[in-house]
Amino acid sequence: MAESNEYLYGLVAEFQNGDRLIEAVKELKNAGYKDIKAFTPYRVEGLGEALELEAKSLSWVVFIALIVGALVGFTMQYYTDVISYPLNIGGRPLNSWPSFTIITFELAILFGALATAGAMLILNGLPLPYHPIFNTPNFELSSGNRFYLCIESQDEQFDRQETMRFLSSLNPRSVNEARS
Amino acid sequence: MLMDRFRNHNADADATPVIPNVSPSSVTDKITGIVLKLGTPLWWWIGFFISGFVLLLLGLVLTTVAIEGVGIWAINTPVVWGVAIINLVFWLGIGHAGTLISAILLLMRQEWRASLSRFAEAMTIFALACAGLFPIFHLGRPWLALWILPYYDSLMLNPQWRSPLVWDAFAITTYLTVSAVFWFIGLLPDLASMRDRAENRLVKTFYSALSMGWRGDAMHWERYHKTVFILAALASPLVISVHSIVATDFATGILAGWHYTIFPPYFVAGAVLSGMALVVLIAIPLRAALGLHNLITLKHFDNAGKLMLLTGLMVGFGYLMEFFAPWYTGHADEMVVLESRLTGQYAPYFYLMIFLNVIATQMFWFRNVRTNLNMVAALCVFITIGMWLERFIIVATSMTAAYLPSMRSYFVPGGWDWLTVIAPFGLFMVLLYMFIRFLPMIPIFETQELIEHHKPAQGYMDDEEELGVDDIDDGSGGMLQPRPGLLGAGDD
Numbered sequence: 001m002a003e004s005n006e007y008l009y010g011l012v013a014e015f016q017n018g019d020r021l022i023e024a025v026k027e028l029k030n031a032g033y034k035d036i037k038a039f040t041p042y043r044v045e046g047l048g049e050a051l052e053l054e055a056k057s058l059s060w061v062v063f064i065a066l067i068v069g070a071l072v073g074f075t076m077q078y079y080t081d082v083i084s085y086p087l088n089i090g091g092r093p094l095n096s097w098p099s100f101t102i103i104t105f106e107l108a109i110l111f112g113a114l115a116t117a118g119a120m121l122i123l124n125g126l127p128l129p130y131h132p133i134f135n136t137p138n139f140e141l142s143s144g145n146r147f148y149l150c151i152e153s154q155d156e157q158f159d160r161q162e163t164m165r166f167l168s169s170l171n172p173r174s175v176n177e178a179r180s
Numbered sequence: 181m182l183m184d185r186f187r188n189h190n191a192d193a194d195a196t197p198v199i200p201n202v203s204p205s206s207v208t209d210k211i212t213g214i215v216l217k218l219g220t221p222l223w224w225w226i227g228f229f230i231s232g233f234v235l236l237l238l239g240l241v242l243t244t245v246a247i248e249g250v251g252i253w254a255i256n257t258p259v260v261w262g263v264a265i266i267n268l269v270f271w272l273g274i275g276h277a278g279t280l281i282s283a284i285l286l287l288m289r290q291e292w293r294a295s296l297s298r299f300a301e302a303m304t305i306f307a308l309a310c311a312g313l314f315p316i317f318h319l320g321r322p323w324l325a326l327w328i329l330p331y332y333d334s335l336m337l338n339p340q341w342r343s344p345l346v347w348d349a350f351a352i353t354t355y356l357t358v359s360a361v362f363w364f365i366g367l368l369p370d371l372a373s374m375r376d377r378a379e380n381r382l383v384k385t386f387y388s389a390l391s392m393g394w395r396g397d398a399m400h401w402e403r404y405h406k407t408v409f410i411l412a413a414l415a416s417p418l419v420i421s422v423h424s425i426v427a428t429d430f431a432t433g434i435l436a437g438w439h440y441t442i443f444p445p446y447f448v449a450g451a452v453l454s455g456m457a458l459v460v461l462i463a464i465p466l467r468a469a470l471g472l473h474n475l476i477t478l479k480h481f482d483n484a485g486k487l488m489l490l491t492g493l494m495v496g497f498g499y500l501m502e503f504f505a506p507w508y509t510g511h512a513d514e515m516v517v518l519e520s521r522l523t524g525q526y527a528p529y530f531y532l533m534i535f536l537n538v539i540a541t542q543m544f545w546f547r548n549v550r551t552n553l554n555m556v557a558a559l560c561v562f563i564t565i566g567m568w569l570e571r572f573i574i575v576a577t578s579m580t581a582a583y584l585p586s587m588r589s590y591f592v593p594g595g596w597d598w599l600t601v602i603a604p605f606g607l608f609m610v611l612l613y614m615f616i617r618f619l620p621m622i623p624i625f626e627t628q629e630l631i632e633h634h635k636p637a638q639g640y641m642d643d644e645e646e647l648g649v650d651d652i653d654d655g656s657g658g659m660l661q662p663r664p665g666l667l668g669a670g671d672d
Binding site: 018037043048051055062092099103105107109119121129130139144 | 357398401
């Protein structure tokens, strides 16, 4: 058995809709499987909870990026107008902070948006040109109307025969192997 | 509060889905099919070539400005801005509807906006591309535009941070960047759908590269969902800031007719009005040409009409304040501006503007008008022209009324000016034609989520059997069983 698992990424079950997928996830969780991956055409409500997934770090990323952006924006203006090249313009104070708020705001938003989008891609490991899940038969439908569930072969409880049997009992349309 | 009432205006319409009884998978096939299966229809080529010709005119205008200088425009000493700055404000305003639909209405959980959001957001980016050209070429020496940016140069030049023109440069470039990022992130899962459905190897490679290997992992979706909300939350105040800052270009000037605190909100409302008008004006022919009747329904036009009514009234309030303020201040020069609008050379344009933007939009009070697409299209043309006139009047009437009476003049646009008004439509339309040909113009996954959210208890027939592409590509037949009383099911 061990040899045949060598290039096996996992066993993939195909489901008709999101509800059946969530039911299957719950069954698998109860049975003690840990390395479960789900692939869906859109975000299925309730699937994140079933798989105990939460995107926590993004809130911190945007919070920090907004502060950094605002600091960069304000310091840039303060440095050029007060320290680097002080110039009296119409008798206005060198540190005209009310005028500086606009660019401070714009740079905060710019940093926040770029950091959030970048962090989402980096945390998701994208761009990624190759992934073994794409070798699953019919996986193109994962962006259409099919919902996929994969038990990775690295799971402690993974056993090719046993897991295949268990997955088949969950009312999928089909169960296939994904080989890398 | 307002938006709640707005949403619950019609309890019957609220209970029924925005998208009629369409199955999620047929949405994918329909939208990807427009790009992958439909080929390139004749109307696309005709439209593309006409737009391409107009784009060449833009090249002519900009090249001539760069070689000959800004003197080709009919600008004169008090009226130094001319059509270039009128165009900047006009095109920037057009862009605002895209962000309103894709970000502000997303945060307000206005589900109906999904079908319009992608191409409205695309319009934002294309309109910004048009808008950005004009302040640069209006410099006369466009190659020096980078002087407005802070960079370490040998002259130790720094931008003047107190100047609204510098704020503009930061606001517009930030807006363009954030809109482009938001748009691309929104496209990512749909590019994966395109990749999965492409048959031609070259086409598949193209979409594979663009989709970055998106595979619909549940964890990825969680992060994605959060990212979209964060980006929407950032883009919403940004869009309001951008046109407010453009308004401060005017309001911080001490010219008569400009120096008012109402300018920022008045400009933002006008921006949304003109932008919605152009979104709807483009949505109507696209919907007919590509058979999108089930995805862009009469409910969309109904709601867009209400938004145009609301912003039209806000703009009307702005006009009222422009009467009130000169009278209340009693300032002689303010009165000169008011008189030039009411009885002077610009009076015909002024009354036309009032008619197009405020009086004609009152037609949107009636549901029959909001759902009659010929009427809606006519009103949108009115608004687009009216909003251009508004910017013309703001620039022309105030700038001609210089404080020194001997400096007062008239501004009459000449041939190059009118060419400058028309030419950016070429760039805008060429980009738009490219967009509808190569990218999915309606968000596939969002529409699927929306349908799933309103799914009938018995499920869809494709839960049990596969639907062929043939069943769905006519846009109205096959799998659709219009339900009585459902908006959008039996329209035109």
